[in-house]
Amino acid sequence: MDVLQLDVSGRPQAWISAKEAAVIYASDGIAWTLGDPIVILRGGIQRRTGLQSRIELHAIVAVRGAIPSRAWRQEPALSNPKLFARDRRVCAYCGGNFDEDDLTREHIQPTSRGGRDSWMNCITACRGCNGRKGNRTPEEANMSLMYLPYVPSLHEDMILRGRRILADQMEFLLASVPRSSRLHDGSGR
Numbered sequence: 178m179d180v181l182q183l184d185v186s187g188r189p190q191a192w193i194s195a196k197e198a199a200v201i202y203a204s205d206g207i208a209w210t211l212g213d214p215i216v217i218l219r220g221g222i223q224r225r226t227g228l229q230s231r232i233e234l235h236a237i238v239a240v241r242g243a244i245p246s247r248a249w250r251q252e253p254a255l256s257n258p259k260l261f262a263r264d265r266r267v268c269a270y271c272g273g274n275f276d277e278d279d280l281t282r283e284h285i286q287p288t289s290r291g292g293r294d295s296w297m298n299c300i301t302a303c304r305g306c307n308g309r310k311g312n313r314t315p316e317e318a319n320m321s322l323m324y325l326p327y328v329p330s331l332h333e334d335m336i337l338r339g340r341r342i343l344a345d346q347m348e349f350l351l352a353s354v355p356r357s358s359r360l361h362d363g364s365g366r
């Protein structure tokens with residue numbers, strides 16, 4: 178189960194493990210939290226008080242003094258799993274829904290012809306459609322796109338990167354995802 182780490186201003190920074198979050202709690206590094214506690218960790222008996230130390234880990238934690246994320250100003254890094262998640266594993270040409278193994282990163286304008294390896298020039302395509310299109314533009318191949326590419330926002334990127342996202346975390350992240358995002362259709366995954 179992953180904890181969503183924010184900076185003090187509420188910008189998402191990373192997914193961290195419960196263990197990593199516990200270390201930040203223990204060093205008094207948590208500024209504020211959101212969501213219900215997801216797990217309660219019990220430590221040793223404190224000699225001074227005779228009480229057992231107890232840490233409630235929350236689903237979302239804002240970390241004190243964390244260096245403000247620079248990522249929010251940049252384009253999130255492109256990867257195949259995130260690209261396929263953005264496009265909901267639907268081939269942009271035939272509209273079929275595929276397993277990740279049967280999908281490819283398709284360059285709308287082929288890279289051999291100057292197309293960039295970027296969020297705006299990449300779309301999800303099944304192996305068949307990618308092979309059929311080959312080294313041509315969609316116009317040349319007479320294959321039109323069923324949906325358009327876009328650059329995910331930072332909040333959206335955190336959703337695309339998450340493995341198992343808890344309801345509290347999804348609610349927080351989706352609140353900042355533009356209405357136009359495909360992640361608003363259905364469960365968000």
Ligand SMILES: [Zn+2]
Binds near residue numbers: 269271272273306307
């Ligand atoms: Zn296809």
